Amino acid sequence: xxxxxxxxxxxxxxxxxxxxxxxxxxxxxxxxxxxxxxxxxxxxxxxxxxxxxxxxxxxxxxxxxxxxxxxxxxxxxxxxxxxxxxxxxxxxxxxxxxxxxxxxxxxxxxxxxxxxxxxxxxxxxxxxxxxxxxxxxxxxxxxxxxxxxxxxxxxxxxxxxxxxxxxxxxxxxxxxxxxxxxxxxxxxxxxxxxxxxxxxxxxxxxxxxxxxxxxxxxxxxxxxxxxxxxxxxxxxxxxxxxxxxxxxxxxxxxxxxxxxxxxxxxxxxxxxxxxxxxxxxxxxxxxxxxxxxxxxxxxxxxxxxxxxxxxxxxxxxxxxxxxxxxxxxxxxxxxxxxxxxxxxxxxxxxxxxxxxxxxxxxxxxxxxxxxxxxxxxxxxxxxxxxxxxxxxxxxxxxxxxxxxxxxxxxxxxxxxxxxxxxxxxxxxxxxxxxxxxxxxxxxxxxxxxxxxxxxxxxxxxxxxxxxxxxxxxxxxxxxxxxxxxxxxxxxxxxxxxxxxxx
Amino acid sequence: xxxxxxxxxxxxxxxxxxxxxxxxxxxxxxxxxxxxxxxxxxxxxxxxxxxxxxxxxxxxxxxxxxxxxxxxxxxxxxxxxxxxxxxxxxxxxxxxxxxxxxxxxxxxxxxxxxxxxxxxxxxxxxxxxxxxxxxxxxxxxxxxxxxxxxxxxxxxxxxxxxxxxxxxxxxxxxxxxxxxxxxxxxxxxxxxxxxxxxxxxxxxxxxxxxxxxxxxxxxxxxxxxxxxxxxxxxxxxxxxxxxxxxxxxxxxxx
Numbered sequence: 001x002x003x004x005x006x007x008x009x010x011x012x013x014x015x016x017x018x019x020x021x022x023x024x025x026x027x028x029x030x031x032x033x034x035x036x037x038x039x040x041x042x043x044x045x046x047x048x049x050x051x052x053x054x055x056x057x058x059x060x061x062x063x064x065x066x067x068x069x070x071x072x073x074x075x076x077x078x079x080x081x082x083x084x085x086x087x088x089x090x091x092x093x094x095x096x097x098x099x100x101x102x103x104x105x106x107x108x109x110x111x112x113x114x115x116x117x118x119x120x121x122x123x124x125x126x127x128x129x130x131x132x133x134x135x136x137x138x139x140x141x142x143x144x145x146x147x148x149x150x151x152x153x154x155x156x157x158x159x160x161x162x163x164x165x166x167x168x169x170x171x172x173x174x175x176x177x178x179x180x181x182x183x184x185x186x187x188x189x190x191x192x193x194x195x196x197x198x199x200x201x202x203x204x205x206x207x208x209x210x211x212x213x214x215x216x217x218x219x220x221x222x223x224x225x226x227x228x229x230x231x232x233x234x235x236x237x238x239x240x241x242x243x244x245x246x247x248x249x250x251x252x253x254x255x256x257x258x259x260x261x262x263x264x265x266x267x268x269x270x271x272x273x274x275x276x277x278x279x280x281x282x283x284x285x286x287x288x289x290x291x292x293x294x295x296x297x298x299x300x301x302x303x304x305x306x307x308x309x310x311x312x313x314x315x316x317x318x319x320x321x322x323x324x325x326x327x328x329x330x331x332x333x334x335x336x337x338x339x340x341x342x343x344x345x346x347x348x349x350x351x352x353x354x355x356x357x358x359x360x361x362x363x364x365x366x367x368x369x370x371x372x373x374x375x376x377x378x379x380x381x382x383x384x385x386x387x388x389x390x391x392x393x394x395x396x397x398x399x400x401x402x403x404x405x406x407x408x409x410x411x412x413x414x415x416x417x418x419x420x421x422x423x424x425x426x427x428x429x430x431x432x433x434x435x436x437x438x439x440x441x442x443x444x445x446x447x448x449x450x451x452x453x454x455x456x457x458x459x460x461x462x463x464x465x466x467x468x469x470x471x472x473x474x475x476x477x478x479x480x481x482x483x484x485x486x487x488x489x490x491x492x493x494x495x496x497x498x499x500x501x502x
Numbered sequence: 503x504x505x506x507x508x509x510x511x512x513x514x515x516x517x518x519x520x521x522x523x524x525x526x527x528x529x530x531x532x533x534x535x536x537x538x539x540x541x542x543x544x545x546x547x548x549x550x551x552x553x554x555x556x557x558x559x560x561x562x563x564x565x566x567x568x569x570x571x572x573x574x575x576x577x578x579x580x581x582x583x584x585x586x587x588x589x590x591x592x593x594x595x596x597x598x599x600x601x602x603x604x605x606x607x608x609x610x611x612x613x614x615x616x617x618x619x620x621x622x623x624x625x626x627x628x629x630x631x632x633x634x635x636x637x638x639x640x641x642x643x644x645x646x647x648x649x650x651x652x653x654x655x656x657x658x659x660x661x662x663x664x665x666x667x668x669x670x671x672x673x674x675x676x677x678x679x680x681x682x683x684x685x686x687x688x689x690x691x692x693x694x695x696x697x698x699x700x701x702x703x704x705x706x707x708x709x710x711x712x713x714x715x716x717x718x719x720x721x722x723x724x725x726x727x728x729x730x731x732x733x734x735x736x737x738x739x740x741x742x743x744x745x746x747x748x749x750x751x752x753x754x755x756x
Contacts, residue, residue: 004522004574045579093614111744120744121549122581127742238742247741248584256579263570264549269577293575384740 006268006294011037013477014287014298016277016305019047020100020251020463021450023258024113024470025304025477030265031117032474032483037268037298038259039291041276045256047306048074048452049100049466051249051387054084054092054425057332060099061427068325068404068432072315072439073308074452075325078408079429088334088425096249096387097332097427101379101396102462103128103243103366104250106234109467111244114254116486122257124247126384127239129362131210132341134369134418135202140341143210146240160203167197167207171225172232185222189214192221209368209375215400215456216374231460243460245364247386251463258470280311287446304448304473307439314447325432326456327401329408332427335393335420339380341367342393366459369415374400376415377459395419400456401430433458448476511554511563512715515585516706517615518567519607520592521600522574525626528696529592530566533706538697555710562710564588573607583614588622588709595625595693598674601683608687620712622690622705625680629695631673 012034015026022038023045030036044050052060064079084092104110104125114120132140144150147168150161175181180196189212193204208214212228234242246254263269274293280303281288287303307315342362363382368375376399383390397412397419408428416423436454450473453465471485518526531537534553555562567586572578591607593600604623611621677693684691690708694701 115744118549124741125744126740238744244742248581253581256581259579260570260572260581261549263572266571268575269572270575271577275575 006037006270006298008035009294009296009298011035011268011298011300013037013302013304014039014289014300016040016303016309017047017450018042018045018255018259018271019306019450020049020255020258020466021469021473022047022304022306023255023262024117024467025448025450025473026267027117027119027258027262027265028470028474028486029477030262030267031486032478034477035266036262037300038262038270039275039277040271041273041309043272045259045271046099046252047255049098049251049255051096051098051252054088054095054097054334057081057095057097057427058084061429064429068430072312072434073306074434075432076429077404077432079427080409081427082425084425091389094389095334095394096252097394098249098251098387098396100251100458100462101332101398102251102459103245103379104463105231105242105460106237106244107230108234108464109471110254110463113467113471113486114257116488117258117261119254119257119261122260123254125238125244126247126364128241128243128245128364128366130342130365131241132365132367133206133210134341134367140367143206145242146235149240156203160200163197163199164203164207167193167199168211168232170197171228173229175225175229181221181225186220188218189221189224190217205370209370210366213457213460214375217370227457227461243366245381245385249385249387251466254463277309280314282314282446300446302446302448302477304450304477306450306452307434310447310449315449323435323437325434326454327404328431328433328456328458329397329399329401329406329411330429330431331395331397331408331412331416333395333397333416333420333423334388334425335395335423336391337420337422339365339393339395339419341365341378341419342380342382367419369418371399373402376412378415378419379459380419393420395423398459404430404432406430448473511561513563513565514587514710514713516564516566516588516590516709517582517586518569518590518592519573519604519611521594521597521603522571524592524594524597524600525696526590526592527568529590529624529626529694529702529705530568532696532699532702534566536699538699553706555706557707557710560715562713564706564710580614583611586615586619587713588620589615590622590624590705590709591689592624592626593675593680594627595675595680596627596630596672601625601675601680605683608689618714620690620709621688622692622709623680623684623687624691624705625675625677625693626696628693628700629697631671 013029013036015022015036015038018038018040026036026038040047044052044056058081061079061081064076066077068075068077114123131143131145133143135141141155144153150156150164156164170178170180184192184196189208190204193199193207194201199207205217208217211231212224213231214224231242238244259269270291270293275291277289277291279290286299286301288297288299290297338361342365344361363384365380367378367380369378376397379396381387381394383392388394395416397415399411401411408430412428416426433452433454436451439449439451450469453462455461474485518530520526528538530551531539534551550565550567553564553566555564567582569578572582589611591604593604608621611619681691690712692701692705694705696702
């Protein structure tokens with residue numbers, strides 16, 4: 001089937017890449033009445049946030065370079081996968097494996113955007129079942145997520161429970177004006193917890209890694225507290241856990257939802273090699289690019305893209321030199337046996353009400369391993385997420401790396417074997433994320449650059465970062481006085497379909 | 503799962519497929535709103551439409567997804583096919599090439615969609631042929647100029663000549679040919695007219711009757727096989743309704 005050419009040579013906005021931020025920007029602009037052309041040189045949706053089938057992941061892995069080169073955009077290297085056996089080969093399309101494994105706080109930019117855009121109608125979420133900490137004793141200990149769970153937890157002494165509650169009250173409140181925090185904003189968090197709240201070391205670590213979801217015990221107190229407050233306020237919005245798990249691979253599916261929303265509002269979509277720009281040039285008035293599937297140059301008033309699709313010559317100058325990127329070792333594994341950390345133990349509670357809960361094990365879980373070299377995070381997706389066949393689990397592992405020569409499998413494999421003794425598939429790779437100062441936010445000439453997430457808390461912060469980038473790009477195009485981000489029309493009900501409830 | 507409560511509507515996701523301008527949206531608008539608009543523009547603005555279909559023993563609530571134009575450059579996302587229990591693949595009986603595209607979409611469905619998806623092949627624009635002759639005819643004009651423009655860039659070989667008028671010999675796809683293909687591929691088959699409404703309701707009723715409801719998996723599962731989680735918790739209830747949470751109690755664990 002031959003492709004038709006585009007209906008127009010000119011668009012208000014061209015967006016390159018279908019990552020989450022790009023897709024949110026595209027949908028919001030189309031919704032605001034802009035004509036949008038959305039291109040992705042990949043054959044699949046999602047860009048850096050893509051969810052891939054098993055065979056796509058193997059192909060993706062094979063295409064990554066052996067070492068990193070650039071510091072202005074996200075890169076992957078040292079990638080490897082185990083071979084697919086006949087069964088995996090046969091079921092390959094039943095997996096949704098995320099290049100951006102992340103959980104979604106129930107309060108934040110992305111949730112707000114999903115609701116205001118009505119993209120929440122396309123994507124489905126579940127509550128994260130549990131968060132566990134791997135203890136010095138070699139056990140998986142569930143971290144109590146709510147007040148009720150803290151009271152039920154028999155491993156915490158009564159006096160520690162009071163201290164913990166006191167801290168949680170503090171962290172959920174307006175701590176900025178508090179005397180307790182005064183002068184200690186930059187103190188290492190662990191010191192603050194121990195000195196100001198008399199919390200014992202293990203409980204402090206639980207807070208740092210499993211409630212604040214920090215990467216290091218020595219993180220500064222104020223930013224950690226700000227993040228913690230948001231997570232604490234997320235608890236109870238949709239359930240007993242602060243976080244939601246996106247179905248079918250999460251970020252990639254959400255990006256597809258925004259792309260569909262954009263298409264519904266008139267956006268045009270082209271994916272694959274025929275959408276890969278062969279040239280991009282800018283003038284005072286417009287951006288011009290050529291793509292293989294259209295016989296004439298295409299112009300747009302603005303171009304929105306992550307830095308990887310923009311020629312370096314157009315990216316503009318950095319303030320200061322580029323800093324070293326932050327490196328992360330990643331693992332994606334599949335197992336057919338229940339990871340021990342997801343088993344609901346009958347000893348966790350002796351009350352009768354738990355009988356019902358015990359009938360099922362966890363389907364999704366976040367497990368943190370505090371180590372001397374930083375935290376190792378493990379995120380497990382079971383069949384309930386729709387991202388693997390029944391009875392199987394997808395295991396994502398990640399940790400910060402100090403050196404680009406470290407082997408991701410050497411570092412993560414020991415932790416994978418603590419989660420499951422017998423994975424049927426595993427893939428390892430290193431991701432290099434540029435520090436935010438290494439990416440110019442916007443060039444003067446009509447190109448809006450979306451900044452990749454640069455921190456070390458991608459698992460809990462990455463999705464909201466993307467949503468914020470999408471909104472910033474929208475603002476950059478419509479201006480501060482323009483129409484609101486996903487502002488509703490009067491006739492909204494008609495536009496979104498006729499919903500009748502029985 | 504629906505056996506004990508036959509009055510409750512069973513929700514079914516139905517996706518539309520077919521070449522641009524064959525009348526996908528018109529068919530749905532006819533079905534959902536009893537409406538036809540001669541100059542309907544390429545689909546803009548509707549996430550999906552819903553319409554109920556009453557059978558003897560159950561109510562089927564169709565959630566109908568339009569391609570939103572994403573079929574033009576073959577950029578339909580996997581999300582589009584996800585959990586679709588039915589598909590309507592539309593071609594235009596006055597354009598031979600549109601049946602070939604429909605066949606390609608059927609193949610795509612077999613690759614991407616659930617194994618037990620019910621597919622209906624629908625030849626639209628029956629109103630443009632006044633006879634029921636199954637003899638292929640030379641090219642004739644389509645129903646609106648807008649469509650001509652779109653098609654001319656895609657299928658130069660079948661570009662309708664503007665000089666010719668709508669006549670009895672507009673038909674390019676014989677009933678027998680399409681029916682034989684549908685039969686051999688296990689598809690339901692209809693010829694219909696979104697303009698007159700002829701056979702439109704029948705398409706959806708027949709789909710509703712054909713869907714194997716007893717084996718339908720709840721939304722979150724990956725495939726047709728029921729799983730223990732959804733079995734225990736009745737599937738979709740595990741999913742969070744984001745909108746509802748807006749009014750839920752204020753957060754904070756303390």
